[in-house]
Amino acid sequence: MKAPVIEIFSSFQGEGLLIGERQIFVRFAGCNLNCNYCDTNDSKSEKSGKLMTPEEVLEEINKILTPDCKTISFTGGEPSLYPEFISEVGRLSDLDIMLETNGTLPNNIDRIERLDMVSLDIKLPEHFDGEFDEQILLNEIKSVSLLMEKSIKVYCKVVILPSTKIESFKEVVEKLSENISNKNNLKVIIQPSSPLSxxxxxxxxxxxxxxxxxxxxxxxxxxxxxxILDIE
Known part of the structure; x- marks a missing residue:
């Protein structure tokens, strides 16, 4: 079993609920979407990654593991393209497993055997050049629901751009609210796009x-x- 990996590195989590925590990031190559605000364009094509086995990934993780690090964050690209690979790394490691995903592949997410935390991006119409496919949002909602049903800690992140219209933002949030039964257990993070200038x-x-x-x-x-800290 192999998957295309762009890089494995240690840094502080710069987004969401675990902000400031030391993590090891495994960045996969390949994505099923083409967001116009993407800050890792080199990860969109799976051809940009190096094929690695779970054992090779774990070996690289262990080389840079420090006492202040408790979590592996799988990011991309879109890491849920590789559910069996993530499951195998999770089986081999005692570290917590975090998934940073666009949530549009709920069946794949459901196949990941161990998840401790999921950061799920909710997409807006302004995130794409061209017409917005509502199925993207429906799949994201499905992913949130199945994760909550499995008692996996999940939060939603919504990136807003200078071009984001409050009307379209409100429509997406309302749609999310209408389809999530246990709203009290879901946190939403609003993330203004960088640079803030x-x-x-x-x-x-x-x-x-x-x-x-x-x-x-x-x-x-x-x-x-x-x-802001000017780190990876």
Whole structure:
């Protein structure tokens, strides 16, 4: 069993609920989407990765493992393209397993045998050039629901761009609310896109986004801290 891996590195988690925690990141090559704000364009094609076995990945992880690191974060690209591979690394390692996913492949996510934390990106119409496929959102909602049913800790992250319209943002959040039964157990992270210098009047606009989400879910607004710290 092999999967295309671009890089394996140790850093601080710069996004979401585990922000500031030391993690080892395994970045896969290959993605099933083409978001216009992607900050890892080199990971979109599976051809850009080096084929590795789970044992080889674990060997590289152990080389850079430090006492302050408790979690492997699988990212990409789209890591859920490789569910059996992630399951095997999870079987071989005692570290917690985190998945950073777009959530559009619920059947694949369901096949990952061990997950301790999932960061799931909710996509907006402004994230794509061209018409927005509503099936993307429906699949993301399905992924959130199945993870919650399995009592796996999951939170949703929504990247907002300077071009994001409050109306389309509200529609997506409302759709998410209508289809998630246990809203009290789901946290939503609003993440303004980097660099923050691209924004005008960002403070006032962020309050508006937060108020929309707060009607339905627990909400926080967190920028990409690793970009501010200028680390990978």
């Amino acid at each position: 691209d924004w005008k009047d960002i403070n006032f606009r962020l309050f508006d986004y937060s108020k929309v989400v707060g009607q339905y879910f627990d909400v926080s607004t967190i920028p990409q801290i690793h970009k």
